[in-house]
Amino acid sequence: xxxxxxxxxxxxxxxxxxxxxxxxxxxxxxxxxxxxxxxxxxxxxxxxxxxxxxxxxxxxxxxxxxxxxxxxxxxxxxxxxxxxxxxxxxxxxxxxxxxxxxxxxxxxxxxxxxxxxxxxxxxxxxxxxxxxxxxxxxxxxxxxxxxxxxxxxxxxxxxxxxxxxxxxxxxxxxxxxxxxxxxxxxxxxxxxxxxxxxxxxxxxxxxxxxxxxxxxxxxxxxxxxxxxxxxxxxxxxxxxxxxx
Numbered sequence: 072x073x074x075x076x077x078x079x080x081x082x083x084x085x086x087x088x089x090x091x092x093x094x095x096x097x098x099x100x101x102x103x104x105x106x107x108x109x110x111x112x113x114x115x116x117x118x119x120x121x122x123x124x125x126x127x128x129x130x131x132x133x134x135x136x137x138x139x140x141x142x143x144x145x146x147x148x149x150x151x152x153x154x155x156x157x158x159x160x161x162x163x164x165x166x167x168x169x170x171x172x173x174x175x176x177x178x179x180x181x182x183x184x185x186x187x188x189x190x191x192x193x194x195x196x197x198x199x200x201x202x203x204x205x206x207x208x209x210x211x212x213x214x215x216x217x218x219x220x221x222x223x224x225x226x227x228x229x230x231x232x233x234x235x236x237x238x239x240x241x242x243x244x245x246x247x248x249x250x251x252x253x254x255x256x257x258x259x260x261x262x263x264x265x266x267x268x269x270x271x272x273x274x275x276x277x278x279x280x281x282x283x284x285x286x287x288x289x290x291x292x293x294x295x296x297x298x299x300x301x302x303x304x305x306x307x308x309x310x311x312x313x314x315x
Contacts, residue, residue, distance in 0.1 A: 075165035084115055088163045094177045097122055119182040126175050139166055140249045141176035147248040156216045157244045159183055185239045189232035193277050200277050212243040214289035226262035227251045230269045268310035
């Protein structure tokens with residue numbers, strides 16, 4: 072049994088994107104591949120699209136239990152859009168089951184033009200990371216979007232610089248969130264700390280202590296730190312100690 076969806080705005084691409092069978096037959100530039108999935112890039116009408124195809128959910132009970140990773144991916148990107156967090160447009164999505172077992176699935180997103188991920192900027196020590204105005208503009212957006220997720224009791228769980236894109240207008244986008252989920256209680260607090268620690272893991276090498284603290288203050292919408300804020304900051308800074 073297969074379920075497939077193509078956004079009406081992209082109906083003209085139905086020959087290529089209109090069914091799971093057509094999507095798995097697509098040929099394009101392979102960007103990544105592992106035993107369970109691959110990502111290819113295809114161009115249609117001068118626009119690039121990213122096609123992520125999953126051929127399995129894992130071994131044994133993983134084929135029957137839990138939500139397929141590809142489903143989490145498209146649901147979370149749609150959540151971002153609903154919450155006002157800029158992200159890639161989900162063009163088409165769906166999956167196929169054989170009986171009760173997950174068989175395969177796919178998701179297609181439209182490219183975000185003129186963007187680069189923050190890890191690429193960090194790797195080449197891009198001058199924009201030394202520009203206080205640029206850093207401030209991006210930091211404010213990131214603080215707002217991170218706070219929005221966490222206020223919904225949702226954490227990204229892979230909030231690394233490589234999953235943050237910025238364009239030539241300094242607009243920030245959040246992408247690639249297959250591990251994001253809702254939490255409560257202790258686990259929510261722990262996952263929030265992990266999200267913040269993932270961001271700071273690279274930030275500490277490229278931003279000043281003042282810029283990093285300003286981001287946290289923007290995230291918390293505070294002008295002064297509380298005792299709990301100071302405790303969380305200590306946890307964030309120490310989160311990856313001994314694991315880098």
